[in-house]
Amino acid sequence: MSRVLLILNTGSSTIKFALHGEDGQARIAHGLIDGVGRAPRLILHRAGEVQEMHPDFAEDAGTEALIDWLLTVLSDALGPMEVVAAGHRVVHGGREFAAPTQITDAVMAKLRRLCPLAPGHQPYNLAGIEAVARHWPGTRQIACFDTAFHQSRPRVAQLYALPRALSDEGILRYGFHGLSYDHIAGRLPDVLSERLAQGRVIVAHLGSGASLCALQGGKSVETTMGFTALDGLMMGTRCGQIDPGVVLHLMREKAMDADGLERLLGRESGLLGVSGISPDMRDLLASPAPEAAEAVALFVHMILRQIGALSATLGGLDALVFTAGIGEHAPEIRARVMDGLGWFGLVPDAAANQAQDTVISAPESRVVTAVIPTDEEAVILRALLALTP
């Protein structure tokens, strides 16, 4: 029986995973389930081969059922194996969890209490932990938090202008995608230079959830998400920054309750809501519909607005990095963002951008611009090994 380490990263549209040998060295298998909630398919990479599989249950099967299916498929495909330890992405760590933490019943109870703050993620992150415990009882498990990386921000970047008592209670701007930003911050010295890595950098994590992080000295100083992952940029199905007056209006004039608002703002808005076609950037870029074009234009507009805001916080900008599904794979979106930053001295290298090169700005550009693939699983693996007794 092989003894392995399992990494699970449950996002809003994907479940990513990696299996490593017990010492964390060799990656035995990795891949993802994408199209969660729409048309899920599993892409499994192992031994240089890629396999695509589809679950034989309903297409709109919940994330919990897909995680269970994934663990069964992995056990079947790889032969008898024992997961000796598992590391999980957990998006919300609240104020308490500022570092990777070993799962206990008490920790799970605290993490469960944070589910209302990340309804599209936290329940599924915890479902992953429970599924592993069912499949391999007694396995050591750790949680790595999206929020932790942002604890380095100054207090003013964490506050809302709300009465002090509410801030004291934890109604704060937490920020998310921290595992991704942690990975990118670690890659900057190699990809750019030590000098740029220590400078004023904005990382644009553009996936199905999307946010920006302003880094200085490799640490988070500001980010676009807040108390929940609804804030900031426009996303696949989330509205991003919105006047809270809209929420009050919908409650009063349309009698919407919290569940209805959560569905509207979290699952029916963003690229899907504005286009009326799809939450997936690939579909919108391929569509001739004017509504698709408008959704894409708004996506870019909101990114530019927030890059302006974060650059002001940094007092300038030395480098811009694109990452995650859209950031890594959509040259058209990167080109439109770069074109909007000409006033800032950003000079794109159109050919390098189309060719998917790493550096996509011209040598004379004042803002060095790069594409760096994210790897949240690598950050979780590192934490898992560091916490291994």
Ligand SMILES: Nc1ncnc2c1ncn2[C@@H]1O[C@H](COP(=O)(O)OP(=O)(O)O)[C@@H](O)[C@H]1O
């Ligand atoms: N080739 C591509 N062109 C444009 N967009 C893409 C491409 N590949 C993936 N995407 C976008 O990336 C999104 C998924 O990003 P990812 O970071 O993997 O998601 P998650 O938020 O689930 O972690 C998809 O919804 C899709 O919009």
Ligand SMILES: CC(=O)OP(=O)(O)O
């Ligand atoms: C926090 C968040 O939005 O994550 P994802 O992009 O994986 O949905």
Ligand SMILES: [Mg+2]
């Ligand atoms: Mg993600």
